[in-house]
Amino acid sequence: MSEQLRKLTSLSRSCFDLAAADSGRESAMVKGGYLKMLLNGRCSFDCAYCGICRRENAPAFAPKELADLICSLWKENRITGLFLSTGIPRDCGESMDDLIEAATLMRRGGFTGYLHLKVVPGALRTDINEAARLANRISINLEAVSKDRLSEIASVKNYESDLLRRHAWVAEAAPGRHTTQIVVGAADETDGEILSFMHREYQRFAPASIYYSGLIPLPGTPLAGAKPANPARMRSLYAVDALVRDYGYSPDETTAALDEEGMLLPGDPKINAAGSVRIDPSSATREELIRVPGIGPKAAGQVISMRSAGRAVTEKMLREAGVVMKRAGAYLVVGGRVQERIG
Ligand code: SF4
Structure with missing residues (x-):
């Protein structure tokens, strides 16, 4: 295997770690031709659930190096699309510039496949607009349901300015073509808090979807000893999400599916909400x-x-x-x- 493919494999695995399971919707490496990877595997941030933060000697691609590799994989029909995120080794602006440069060079080099670009926290508005122009889909991870919950698992990101303000810019730049994600189970949030977040999100930003990534406690992270997210909980959250997004359920209706502790009752949320x-x-x-x-x-x-x-x-x-x-x-x-x- 060439050095570049070895690096690509490692950065694709890191992306899987980073997503803390990504709810099983998209898996690491190439699935159905869709490659999911990081441009840079180094990050100076301290998100407690993340397997790549402060990892020593993590690999990284230069934008042109990755663009050339993606274009050749595309021309050889080895990939149909690319999800590209990145760690933030120094500052957000520099990381966003690298993502945009890589995407620009890929498009110029003939990569016309599906491209999903992850917007980093604190990105400039002009960079978000450019990412939306280059990519089929863009997203920004909110990671937690609120400022207080985020502060329990990440000390560097500012929920309001780095994430929510950028989320509004993402929604404006790519209406109907943007998504977001939270990690479930990392900050002890209740399902009730997640449901409130869900309603706010769909009303305010209208994302195409919200991804709920169940926590996988990774070795070497501060959450290594935490309990992994319960798969039944994840299924129920996705079921409620469908009720809110596709059926227009109101906050009062979804609250009927919660118990007194604010957790979803066992069973089908639609049945629980129907009473x-x-x-x-x-x-x-x-x-x-x-x-x-x-x-x-x-x-x-x-x-x-x-x-x-x-x-x-x-x-x-x-x-x-x-x-x-x-x-x-x-x-x-x-x-x-x-x-x-x-x-
Ligand atoms: S910003 Fe946080 S989640 Fe993203 S790569 Fe860095 S440490 Fe991991």
Whole structure:
């Protein structure tokens, strides 16, 4: 293996460490042709969950060196896209400049594949705009749900100026093409705090998605002895995220899925949020229908168009529309009759 490929492999692994699992959505190295890596594996920051902070002798690419390598991998059809982040060895401006220079040279060198650039904390607005111009997607990691929670796991980043202000610039520069991420389980935050964060995020910045990275306690980090994030917790958070982003659930509705300690109740958050509601599908609005467990946006749309076409709302019709009666039955009143859970 050439020295450059060895370095690339190491920086791709570091990126995986950095993301503290990245919720399993994107894994390290090349998956389906999508290479995920760091430009520079050195960082002077002190994020407690991060496996690369203050690592001695970590590898780094010069922007042109990486651009040439990516362009040749692209021309050889060995990659289809690139996620590029970086550690911050000295200052944020310099690291952002390097990312932009690398991306500019890649584009000039003929790399037309999908490019996701990570914006570093404290980046200049002009650099964020340039990153948005060069990349298909940009993102900035908020890492924690609030200023106080961030201060428990990172002392250098300023939540308001380095992250939130930059997040607003990212959202303006790349509407509909930006994402963010938090690490779950690193700062003892409750699910209730995460849900409040989630609602604020979607209302204020409208990210295409929020990534919830479950903490993996890495050896050699201050959180090495912490408990890893529970996979069931991560699944529930993603389920609530879908309810907020795709179904428009309000803060009050998602609060109904929490217990007294502010943690999500076991089981499906949609069922927990539904409580004992009963609706009549012959008159229910789309918003009412999609809140019923077993009825998704597609089935709700089908029920409404079949109703508009004059079809009587019966159990058979609901099944034809795609309603999962086994789940939905207990929440429906069909033809004046309360449905039982159908096994
Ligand atoms: S800023 Fe924090 S999370 Fe990012 S590379 Fe540096 S130490 Fe790791």
